[in-house]
Amino acid sequence: MTNPSDSSKRLSPGDLYRAxxxxxxxxxxxxxxxxxxxxxxxxxxxxxxxFGLGVRAEGYNLFVAGPPGSGRSSTLHSIVHRIAVEQAHxxxxxxxxxxxxxxxPSVISLPPGRGSAFAAHMDAFIxxxxxxxxxxxxxxxxxxEREDAVxxxxxxxxxxxxxxxxxxxxRGFSVVAGPTGMVTVPLKPDGQPMSQQEYEELPEDRRHAxxxxxxxxxxxxxxxxxSVRQLEREAQKRLEELDKSVALFAIAPLLxxxxxxxxxxPKVGEHLLLVQEDILQHLQAFRGAEAQAAPAVFPGPxxxxxxxxxxxxxxxxxxxDGGAPVVVxxxxxxxxxxxxxxxxxxxxxxxxxxxxxxxxxxxxxxxxYLVLQxxxxxxxxxxxxxxKRTIRCNEITIQNLGEQFSAIxxxxxxxxxxxxxxxxxxxxxxxxxxxxxxxxxEFRKLFRVKADFTGDMDRTPECAQMYxxxxxxxxxxVNLRPFHKxxxxxxxxxGSRLVEHKGKLSTQFIDIDDLLTEANFWAAAxxxxxxxxxxxxxxxxxxxxxxxxxxxxxxxxxxxxxIAIDVAGEVVGQVNGLSVYDLGDYRxxxxxxxxxxxxxxxxxxxxxxxEVQMSGKIHNKGFMILNxxxxxxxxxxxxxxxxxxLVFEQSYDEIDGDSASSAELYVLLSALSDTPIRQGIAVTGxxxxxxxxxxxxxxxxKIEGFFAVCTAKGLTGEQGVIIPHENVKNLMLRKEVVDxxxxxxxxxxxxxxxxxxIELLTGVPAGAPDDKxxxxxxxxxxxxxDRLAQMSxxxxxxxxxxxxxxxxxxxxxxxxxxxxx
Numbered sequence: 001m002t003n004p005s006d007s008s009k010r011l012s013p014g015d016l017y018r019a020x021x022x023x024x025x026x027x028x029x030x031x032x033x034x035x036x037x038x039x040x041x042x043x044x045x046x047x048x049x050x051f052g053l054g055v056r057a058e059g060y061n062l063f064v065a066g067p068p069g070s071g072r073s074s075t076l077h078s079i080v081h082r083i084a085v086e087q088a089h090x091x092x093x094x095x096x097x098x099x100x101x102x103x104x105p106s107v108i109s110l111p112p113g114r115g116s117a118f119a120a121h122m123d124a125f126i127x128x129x130x131x132x133x134x135x136x137x138x139x140x141x142x143x144x145e146r147e148d149a150v151x152x153x154x155x156x157x158x159x160x161x162x163x164x165x166x167x168x169x170x171r172g173f174s175v176v177a178g179p180t181g182m183v184t185v186p187l188k189p190d191g192q193p194m195s196q197q198e199y200e201e202l203p204e205d206r207r208h209a210x211x212x213x214x215x216x217x218x219x220x221x222x223x224x225x226x227s228v229r230q231l232e233r234e235a236q237k238r239l240e241e242l243d244k245s246v247a248l249f250a251i252a253p254l255l256x257x258x259x260x261x262x263x264x265x266p267k268v269g270e271h272l273l274l275v276q277e278d279i280l281q282h283l284q285a286f287r288g289a290e291a292q293a294a295p296a297v298f299p300g301p302x303x304x305x306x307x308x309x310x311x312x313x314x315x316x317x318x319x320x321d322g323g324a325p326v327v328v329x330x331x332x333x334x335x336x337x338x339x340x341x342x343x344x345x346x347x348x349x350x351x352x353x354x355x356x357x358x359x360x361x362x363x364x365x366x367x368x369y370l371v372l373q374x375x376x377x378x379x380x381x382x383x384x385x386x387x388k389r390t391i392r393c394n395e396i397t398i399q400n401l402g403e404q405f406s407a408i409x410x411x412x413x414x415x416x417x418x419x420x421x422x423x424x425x426x427x428x429x430x431x432x433x434x435x436x437x438x439x440x441x442e443f444r445k446l447f448r449v450k451a452d453f454t455g456d457m458d459r460t461p462e463c464a465q466m467y468x469x470x471x472x473x474x475x476x477x478v479n480l481r482p483f484h485k486x487x488x489x490x491x492x493x494x495g496s497r498l499v500e501h502k503g504k505l506s507t508q509f510i511d512i513d514d515l516l517t518e519a520n521f522w523a524a525a526x527x528x529x530x531x532x533x534x535x536x537x538x539x540x541x542x543x544x545x546x547x548x549x550x551x552x553x554x555x556x557x558x559x560x561x562x563i564a565i566d567v568a569g570e571v572v573g574q575v576n577g578l579s580v581y582d583l584g585d586y587r588x589x590x591x592x593x594x595x596x597x598x599x600x601x602x603x604x605x606x607x608x609x610x611e612v613q614m615s616g617k618i619h620n621k622g623f624m625i626l627n628x629x630x631x632x633x634x635x636x637x638x639x640x641x642x643x644x645x646l647v648f649e650q651s652y653d654e655i656d657g658d659s660a661s662s663a664e665l666y667v668l669l670s671a672l673s674d675t676p677i678r679q680g681i682a683v684t685g686x687x688x689x690x691x692x693x694x695x696x697x698x699x700x701x702k703i704e705g706f707f708a709v710c711t712a713k714g715l716t717g718e719q720g721v722i723i724p725h726e727n728v729k730n731l732m733l734r735k736e737v738v739d740x741x742x743x744x745x746x747x748x749x750x751x752x753x754x755x756x757x758i759e760l761l762t763g764v765p766a767g768a769p770d771d772k773x774x775x776x777x778x779x780x781x782x783x784x785x786d787r788l789a790q791m792s793x794x795x796x797x798x799x800x801x802x803x804x805x806x807x808x809x810x811x812x813x814x815x816x817x818x819x820x821x
Contacts, residue, residue, distance in 0.1 A: 009749040009760060010720075013742040016733045018502040020489035024461050025468065029482040029530055036469030039075040041457030041507040049079045052449030053369070053423060059448050061391065061424040063374070065433045066453025069510025072427060075453075080326050080369050080425070087324040090367025093418055094118060095313040095354045099274045105313075105354035107416045108267045112318045118268065119312035121258050122275075126310045128254045129279060133286040136250035137243070145242060153235035157228050164224045168217055172210075175221065184217045186210050244280045251279065275310055282306075313355045316363050324368035329361040332372050333380045337361050337387065339398045341413050357415050362396050367421050374428030374436075387424075391446050394420045456504040463505055464492050467512075474513060480520040486533035491515060494540065497732035500700055515539055547586035554581075554590055559712050563650055565591050567713050570676035573597065575761065577648070577663035578684040578702035578721070579655070587698065589705020591682050593649040594663050598671045600795050601643020603627075603635065605668065608647040609655050616656025625658075626665050628689035629754075633781075634788055636773075641792040644668060658686040659696035662724075662757060669758055673783035677761045680719035681749075682706040685727075691754040695726035700733055707737050707746060715740065720747025722757050755780075 027033050039046055045066065052062040066072045092115025098106045110118060136142065161175075168175045173184045174193055186194040202210070255276055262268035279286065285306055318325055329336060339360035343350040361370055377383050382401070390396055395417040426447065433450060436443040457463055468488050475482060483491075494515060498506035506512065518539035523531040557563045565576065576591045607623045609615035615623075623646075634640060646664055648655055662685040670677045684702050685693040703721045710719045723731075728750050740746035751757045755766035758780050767779025775782040 011748045020492040025485040030472040031482040033468045033472040035473035040466045045451045045453045048451035061447045062449045064427045064451045065430040069508040070453040072453040085323040090318045093316040097309045115314045119314045132250045327365035328371045371425045374426040456499040459505045483531045487531045490533040490536040500730045551588040566679035573671035575667045576682040577660040580698040589702040596646040599643045603640030606645040622658030622661035641795045662687045675762045683722045685724040693724045699727045715745040722749045725750040725752040
């Protein structure tokens with residue numbers, strides 16, 4: 001059957017593919033092309049990045065959105081490093097022991113590069129102190145002064161005891177050192193000590209007198225002992241002051257050197273004074289007394305552990321070159337971002353100090369830029385909430401996870417927080433951005449700049465030249481063969497096919513990069529010094545072959561009749577719709593038989609897929625639109641009097657999308673008008689309630705899928721695909737399809753309305769209403785109205801036949817009811 005309107009809707013080979021004009025490429029190979037410097041086709045995103053990275057205001061962090069492979073990461077890294085180099089260096093940060101409260105280590109900021117130097121100076125200072133202090137205590141002057149001090153206290157002590165003994169002799173007593181202290185013993189007239197027996201034999205009044213004198217002497221002895229202890233304290237204090245003065249004399253020059261080096265940093269000077277005071281309070285550790293002591297059963301911390309108190313924890317060292325820091329954290333978990341406090345085990349006890357505080361990426365990037373993957377941040381426990389709190393408070397607090405979840409409070413380090421001055425950049429998909437903006441009320445306040453990378457750009461001669469520049473840069477970067485301009489032209493064409501638009505080029509350069517690598521491989525296999533278009537074509541074909549196993553299996557099922565698809569003849573109520581199977585790395589099209597059956601009814605159309613819950617929301621919406629079209633078209637004078645069921649035959653997966661709604665409408669019109677549809681034509685396109693055919697996605701894949709089926713069953717020249725006219729701009733079909741159209745063995749038609757499509761499918765005019773709203777005879781619309789009128793009469797007659805029977809049953813029921821009463 002030939003339809004007069006076929007030729008007006010049929011697309012020419014030029015409509016199916018936009019070739020790249022070789023004359024527009026002003027080079028022979030990419031060796032003559034200047035490599036592109038920067039990002040291709042992302043002007044909007046680049047401007048957003050430059051603004052967001054440059055503005056210094058609270059909350060102006062960035063979210064870089066776009067599809068993977070669009071150059072979002074490489075562009076971000078290029079721009080952020082360029083901006084960071086021009087900015088001021090970030091400071092170093094050091095943690096020090098807090099000598100007043102050791103559980104809260106102090107933090108100080110130093111100019112870039114001086115943190116490590118300060119740590120080295122402190123290590124050298126303490127090492128010198130450990131060397132010089134023992135030497136100072138070995139000098140003759142110190143030993144003589146110490147000996148004089150000891151001799152003096154011994155002399156004064158002896159004087160006190162001599163005075164006590166003289167007083168005791170005057171009272172007839174001697175003083176003897178006993179195990180519990182000084183004891184008074186009465187003397188006999190000959191001056192010898194009185195024994196206990198002799199004392200008991202004395203008269204009672206004499207004993208009482210001696211006891212009174214003894215008590216007086218004990219009081220005197222007590223006062224003398226107090227004086228002795230005071231002398232010992234004074235001596236100990238004198239010795240300590242002597243030790244401190246000797247040690248201070250030894251370390252003062254050493255400390256002065258460090259103080260002069262950092263006299264421009266007041267906090268360092270304050271810390272050095274505290275270090276000096278602590279050294280003077282712990283001179284025994286420097287004199288080696290602990291090392292000389294006998295080993296304990298349970299030894300305590302080693303001397304090296306003690307001297308760790310003076311170490312400087314160079315927490316963050318930025319160096320003194322390179323501008324502001326740029327950190328790309330690829331594993332943003334809690335500890336890698338916010339730092340941690342480590343512990344060491346000593347005899348089963350976990351201990352820690354300020355030297356075991358470790359920095360996170362936020363600390364390393366402080367004063368610069370931190371780049372994170374949004375999905376990793378959101379899926380890592382506690383990271384997102386802690387990150388928001390850190391940005392909101394403008395300070396970084398180090399706290400281990402165990403401390404937050406412990407049921408029992410634990411005494412541990414609480415390092416002083418560090419002020420935060422940073423620009424955080426999240427990289428993710430547009431979907432993640434919109435989900436965060438909708439679900440998290442703080443997101444908009446904290447990330448106020450969005451840099452949106454698109455997946456395509458306009459296909460202009462300038463952009464084609466930029467493609468060549470990109471290819472030239474990749475050739476140099478990874479040492480590929482030069483690409484001939486014919487190969488570049490083929491890659492440009494493939495760029496349009498990737499985005500399914502004649503006037504666009506793909507900016508997902510990961511796909512283009514793969515194509516360059518694979519084309520270079522096939523050029524090497526031919527031992528060609530230059531990559532030509534045939535090598536690019538083979539790379540495309542080989543990649544399809546590697547991924548098309550399932551497509552081949554489906555095609556085999558169609559060829560052997562397992563999946564029933566007709567590509568010849570005419571059938572009422574049956575049409576070939578087109579669907580796309582997306583496997584992630586590969587998509588292919590497959591025709592699906594859509595059928596319907598009519599009956600008398602009340603205008604209800606049953607979607608079997610929906611009834612069994614095998615259709616998605618979009619498909620259900622498209623199907624409901626069909627009801628709107630049918631009622632608006634044929635139910636203006638009388639209600640619809642038919643019922644219909646519609647199904648996708650041999651469909652075992654969920655169906656979604658509205659691209660089959662026009663095919664569903666065509667098959668309903670075919671069944672309603674009792675007009676057969678040409679099975680050699682497949683249909684795709686959505687439809688609205690007014691019968692306008694609307695654009696759909698995957699048009700190239702769908703056409704090629706049906707073409708493969710027709711080729712396997714044999715091309716007749718009558719076969720083809722009807723697509724929406726709005727999809728003509730999306731056509732970038734494979735060469736074999738374009739060649740078949742050129743040879744007249746296959747067809748592609750473009751329509752704008754349902755009437756145009758039904759005419760192509762049936763070969764019967766759709767029919768336009770006259771002034772009175774009547775359609776011409778032998779048109780699809782007239783046949784539909786005639787069939788509806790016929791079904792309406794049958795439905796009315798059926799209703800009249802059922803009415804008397806209903807009345808008779810009602811009368812019988814009343815009579816029986818009366819008899820029962």
